[in-house]
Amino acid sequence: MGLNGDSYIERHGLWTDDQHKRAEEICEQIERDGLKTVRLGWGDQHGIVRGKTISAAQFMDSLKSGKDFQLVTAIFDTTNHPIVPPFGASNDLNIPEMIGLPDGILVPDPFTFRVLPWVKDTAWCLSDAYFASGNPCPLSTRQLLRSQVEKLAAMDFGMKVGLEFEFYVFRMLDPMLSPEDSGYPPTPPEVEMISHGYQYLTENRGDEVEGIMSYLQESLEQVGLPISTIEDEWGPGQCEVTFDPLPPVEAADAALLFRSAVKQLCRRQGFHASFMARPKVPNVFPSGWHMHQSLTNLSDGSNAFMAESGDDPLSDVGMQYLGGLLAHASGTSVLTTPTINGYKRQMPDSFAPSKAAWARENRGAMLRVIGRPGDPASRIENRIGEPTANPYLYIASQIIAGRSGIETKADPGEPAIAAYLSDRPDLPSNLIKAVEGFKASETMKAELGETFHNYYVMLKEFEINRFMSEVTDWEQNEYFEMY
Known part of the structure; x- marks a missing residue:
């Protein structure tokens, strides 16, 4: 044709x-x-x-x-x-x-x-x-990301993104397909665990779920996704998949296909996969989406974050980019953690950061910096994201904040030692505060455009208002008998 x-x-x-x-x-x-x-x-x-x-x-x-x-x-x-x-x-x-x-x-x-x-x-x-x-x-988020990539290129930089997803696989007991369960939203499926939990990276636990994991790996590789690792994570039936580094739009496209494919593949085998950050299932550990990122020099493809010498783990550009991520942590939070549930990851020592802090090789910090002079794999790992985030907006938020840091020569300050106890600004602890931070960010409004900025506030406030109008199990347990 x-x-x-x-x-x-x-x-x-x-x-x-x-x-x-x-x-x-x-x-x-x-x-x-x-x-x-x-x-x-x-x-x-x-x-x-x-x-x-x-x-x-x-x-x-x-x-x-x-x-x-x-x-x-x-x-x-x-x-x-x-x-x-x-x-x-x-x-x-x-x-x-x-x-x-x-x-x-x-x-x-x-x-x-x-x-x-x-x-x-x-x-x-x-x-x-x-x-x-x-x-x-x-309102097309893929095009918003493409616009940010073009702005980055105008500064003579490209970007590499490493995806790291955590999610759960449950065995499906009942998909809850009766008419009374087909509501708005429908009743969630009834499930059971596929393994016992809290045996992190244990070979025998991994072997318990080898059947579904091998099926996922084979299918994902056949469809062209560059899978690096696939393994059992912390909780019972919790999995982690990491990808080889990709350019930003390709990484976001891969994330979209990956999540959709995993859910389809699991359902076809009698399982239910969920990327919900903290499912209401006994004994589960919250899931996150950690995003590894670095800039490249367009002239030769080298890592622009690699320091040549000195005490800092990253180059001047890398440290400024890091400072930008910290400076805009409040304004970007609704794009990295866009749901009510995502903020319920934030518990003491839960691997989910609560402070806008960076640290060297410290998984308690929002930004874990991996690098040293001469290391071509130098990068920043943002640990704040939830697995449900729109990948185009998550990545775009990082470029916006990082570009701002480079343009203003932002200083990230000293690294945190005890990240959860450090004297650093608190990250938004719920979606309401995240939306407030987004609304107050003139940088986000300017970069995303007033039309999209206003629209996204409306979208999230509608979700918040629906949640606030619901009577929760907590309220029923707290007040029904007492009063």
Whole structure:
């Protein structure tokens, strides 16, 4: 199939020459391998893959014209409640193109195309969201990250990101699919543990879960994800997967596919995987998302964080970037830890930081610095994130804060020794405080744009208000009998 001639993508100049070339290769692959179906996905505001499953022929047409898609999903909270009146007369989002909720257009990124080994004759491809005018949807987080990568490149820097995810795998007992369980949100599944817990990195415990772990590893590698390690973690059935370093957008794309794939693969084998930071299951240990990051010099690809000499573990650029992460810890918290539940990781000595502090090789600090003069693997590990975070926003928040640190020559101060006890600023301890920090950050507003900044505040405040209106188990236990 040829892709020449006038098309939406070509008319608006939405692809590079390399993307056009890759699209031609994909069409040949589809016909050669007899692929029948493609899942065309879009990473929404929560980092969840939404999209359409379309025929191979329809997908090849979308490589010219894009695919119509209902962008109403952009105004949904995590349970698909609209955060603004869908057909209100006023335009609370300040986006004229979304009045009346017309279709947007998903434009595939050919470089994300891959065949899914666990679904017959089916491929998967990520996309970017545009309007009919050819303008990008300002709520598209992938494009926000791409903008930050471009700003970083203007400073002659690239970036490497190392993903480190913790999550739980449970055995599914009852998926709770009866009509009365299909609510808004639905009743969560009933599960049991797949191993006993708190035997961290123990060979025998690892062998107990080898079956599902090997299946995950094989499938994830077949789909092209650069898995580095896959192992049992601290809690019962808690797992950790790490990736080889990737450029920022590729890392975020990989995170999106990884989380979606793990849940699908586990479900197909009778398990339930959850990236929830602190599930309400007895004897579980909270899960985090630790992000390793470093800048590279675009001129030669070398590590810009590597110190040549001196006492600091990182170069001047690296220390300034570190200072920026600390200075903007409050403003970026809602992007690294975006849920009510994520802040419940913060317990004493829980491996979840509570202070805006850095330290050398100290897992109690928000920022663990790994490096020394001459070490080409010098980097910063941010330990504040939760596994549910939107990967595009998490990574973009790091670039925004780090760039600001470089531009202002921010001083990170001295490293903390006892991170939880150090005299450093407290990190937001709940989502309400995180939203307040985000709202107060002029840097975040300027970098993300006022439209997205306002939208994200609305999104999170809607979630908070829904939570505050619920009667919790704690309230029932605390007050029902006493009063």
